[in-house]
Amino acid sequence: MPTYTVTINRQQRNIEADADTPLLWVLRDELQLVGTKFGCGIAQCGACTVHVNGSAVRSCSFPISAIGESKVTTIEGLSENGDHPVQQAWLEHDVAQCGYCQAGQIMSAAALLAQNANPDDAAINNAMSGNICRCGTYGRIKSAIKTAAKS
């Protein structure tokens, strides 16, 4: 089984995994970083969204062999104290219902705001339409992104 050295949440980790193992299962099974969620396995729901070099990536469809020197950030590493502006805005708007999709939503939103500090509705729709929320909290997600953009 090949070994990979991966930078996850600013820490270097050595991982032994089959080359085709999706990053999602490396995070969840090898590193116990279970904040990143399994939803569909085919990059259609966004529950597994993480940052790879700052971009939103669906970790369920990203093989560990493609990781190279990339830096990975998960919901656990988005902020030191759980106080990233997007996380704070999510709390302010009480976005979550069941909460299962929200880590992926937050990671998509944080990647969007890192690239576009003041997104309009079209930009939000574009960046967030890959993330399903089965409870229907989309309206609050939009509001929270706008609040986070202001801070």
Add this chain to the structure above:
Amino acid sequence: MNSATGNLANKIKTSLGRRRFLQASAAAGGGLMINFSWGVAPTGAGDAAAGMVPDQPFELNAYLLIASSGEITAMVPNPEFGQNLITSMPMILAEELDADWQSITAKQANYDARAYERQFTGGSQSIRRAWQSLRMAGASARHMLIQAAAQQWQVPAGEIIAKNSTLTHTKSDKQSSYGAMAAAASQMPTPDEVSLKDKSSFELIGKSRHNQEGQKIVTGQPLFGIDYQAEGMKIAMIEHPPAFGQTVESANLDEIKKMPGIVDAFIFESISPEQQKNYFDTNAFPRLIAIVGEKTWQVMKAKKALKPQWKNLPSRTETMNVFGREVSVTTPGGLENTTDHRKKMDRALASKLDTLREDGDVKSAFDSAETVIERTYHAPYLAHNTLEPMNFFAQINGDGVHVAGPLQAPVFIQDTLASRLSIAKEKVHIEFTRMGGGFGRRAYSHYLVEAAVIAKQVKAPVKLIYSREDDMTMGIYRPSYTVRIKAALDKDKKLVAYQVKGVGLSEHCVHENRFPAGAVDNYLAEAKAIDSNITTGAFRAPRSNFMASAEQSFLDELAEAAGVDPIDFRLALLDRAKNNPVGDNNDYDPARYAGVLKLVREKSGWDAMPGTTHKGVAAYFCHNSYAAQVITVKQGEGEPKVDKVYSALDCGIVVNKDSAINMVEGAVIDGIGNALFGEMTFTDGVPDKKNFDRYRIIRINEIPDNIDVHFVENSIDPTGLGEPPFPPVFPALANALYQLLGERQYLQPYAKRHQAS
């Protein structure tokens, strides 16, 4: 203003119907609850979890623990799946306890039928049914704190004020925090009767409080069943036949067992054929292939390498225990198709159905009517698609079993699991995790039994995980229905006869005593269920979720035929039902029904909307609450787009306002999504959609620009909110789409026929 007795009313006997709650607390009273359910965060008691545990918590009753530090732990008995019980239940406790909200920490309780009642999440009844228990638990604890202070200070209890987690006796200048008095309070006898607050003096209930688990959610803490970890735990997955009507015959298990990381592979029965089935044991695939391994990806790869043989099942009849009643259930053989389903339902509608209710003389009324309108509405199967796929953890411990994960109905599955493992019911320990959605699906927790049987076979703790494809193709769908409604108007355009006929696979959706029953002189309700081997079950507002769209779309057509505004048309019928009801078995309150219509009319500015606005209205009563929706639509790019939604609800007292608004907003979006896109179809028994690439779920770019939520303010005890706002979304949308497109919507999903080709 807030004295010990000044705001209290409704003295109630705590022992009435609450004996278990009091006995449980009396037995444990005073004990240091070291072994209570602490540290049950899914990864075990980590530092984060330990930090939440108050020091020296004294149990005042099964719902409330107060530490000497003043930290209060509010136990939440019902499973959480996004309705935010984890916050609203503690709010009710804190209200009656007069506790400082900042000192409250919510904890999900485990399943404990001795300590709690109805630990079932479903039917929009968690708050409704726990309301009195929670108030009583809060008031009893408050009473015990006051009694302890009275004894310690040697002053009359009636002179002690309990407020904001502080006990004060002004005359003697004595004061104590709840925390400092907790140990003494836990030694007090539980009261025989307590007084509950007058509702007008509520200070917390009706306000908004942030989600108790918000911080954990936004930082990705392990809250969910799928996050559960345990020492030596293996990962299990199952493979089921691709088609309904099939079972497992054999598979290349020896090959699979040799694959890297695979511990075992075998065929098993989750429910043995001779076992008594309970209502929620509905399951098309009790015989399955299990693959168990060290890592999820290795198991997924082994699953892909399976070469199973399937065989078709013959027709069979078995008995099921439906809430104590033995019911015979026939499961036909054969591989079913959606096109055949439609024909079957049409044929059934043309045959003799069961009469559920008849008022007046329907036949004569139709024969002599000026205008007769008849319409047929069709609903597809729907998959629940909770975003967290089905999963459960199981560990056999000697003669018992510990299971942990997402489920809605522990009371039923405990029986099933005990029977399947041949162990005592008391030896089944069920731990609740937060659920990544439920919508009814997790009332059917066969996956829990599967996990336990697999754990027993491999002699190791096991976490069973479904793939999305497993989740979407294993059944328990919202049933497919067809409803035909016929109405007669007289020469004055008054509704004089109404006939509803409903059929469905494997249940119908007619509620014979609901509106417009009671508002029409001549009324007939008929229905019949059609057997199918495609398993169906509860889906957010069962039956109502389709009946509302048929009935309320139909009423819109009637209003148009009568030349009356659709809200006025409904109000006139409700007026009739209120003042001069037909029959005496109508299960709704016409005044509350009319109330939500009037509120939505006012808040939406219905009467003042420009003629160019394409608007639709609907109102529905289900799960003890009333909901009305007004929806406006406009033409989008290729597909119609929902513009604005106005919601009016009467669910009695609202506990956590913002959380309730969130739930209604979610129900509106869920309703729009399912109305426009939701559909599962079958070809030769095989579900045509297996994942989100083909099963369309509403996305962020498709939501309304605005959802405006309003509640009727009253002092009725809470009547439920999870389901009621959902059903009327479908017809309000259908009626608005008619205004935009000039075509009535008889077939769901509505978007299917409006997609740009």
